[in-house]
Amino acid sequence: MKYDISVKKIEDENSKIKAIATLTLGDAFTIKGIKLYEGEKGLFVSMPNYKRNEPDSHGNEYKDICYPITADFRKEIESTIIDKYNGINKNEPEITDCRVGTFEKDSLVGLASVTLDDQFVIGNIKIVNGENGLFVSMPNYSKDGEYKDICYPTTASFRNKISNAVIEKYQEVSKNKEQNRSQNEPENDRPRHKSR
CATH class of the missing domain: 3.30.1120.40 (Stage V sporulation protein G)
Incomplete structure (x- = not known):
């Protein structure tokens, strides 16, 4: 049943x-x-x-x-x-993919998409660098100066699961971007370390 x-x-x-x-x-x-x-x-x-x-x-x-x-x-x-x-939901979908694009526009530092069970995508998830660090904002729109959610997790545990996946992916992408940037710098532009 x-x-x-x-x-x-x-x-x-x-x-x-x-x-x-x-x-x-x-x-x-x-x-x-x-x-x-x-x-x-x-x-x-x-x-x-x-x-x-x-x-x-x-x-x-x-x-x-x-x-x-x-x-x-x-x-x-x-x-x-x-x-x-106890916060366990056996019907909870699996996060099967997470993609992140990084940029900086005020406190907005990236956009993410999350795929659930290889069947459903949630796009336009914002990654925000706030006063207390990074946080995730689900897709929403503004009406009469008030933000309205378009879609959102219904449990705290699944909200945390999505937030953690997005923030971990953002940190991974940011780290890779920084490593690529330093590897692509010309030899003359790299900071020199003094030998002792």
Whole structure:
């Protein structure tokens, strides 16, 4: 079954509930309020439920309102929720190519393109040298003096992955450009080192 899960972390560190998940089945049916708890044995998932008037024959105080009926699908959903909570996204595309052109125009020092899974290209990614060093700005446009994103990563981990790939490639290209420049300098123009 096709499904999508989103996870929202709970900011209160003292809460036993670590995150709330939303599960959408086949782009047609959504289940909200799936809770991720921190227990004595680690993280566990609790489907939406209600408290019974009295425990059932197995001693369960709570009854799930909606739930997977196979152990395999339950395990898959639970592991996906825990992975997403931990910042792991198995559906995250791979960065299969990164290209960078360098130049200097005010604080803009380069433009990059990133290819995802050898199937989709994101171009016009800006490399900016700001007060705190290099950073990446995804494609955007200006409307009424306000910048609007055209496309962007939906998770912090994937944003970091793209930023790191672009900045590493920029540094590699800049280093190669500098080496080529020094190799192509005429012998007379090279700085001379005094011998001791």
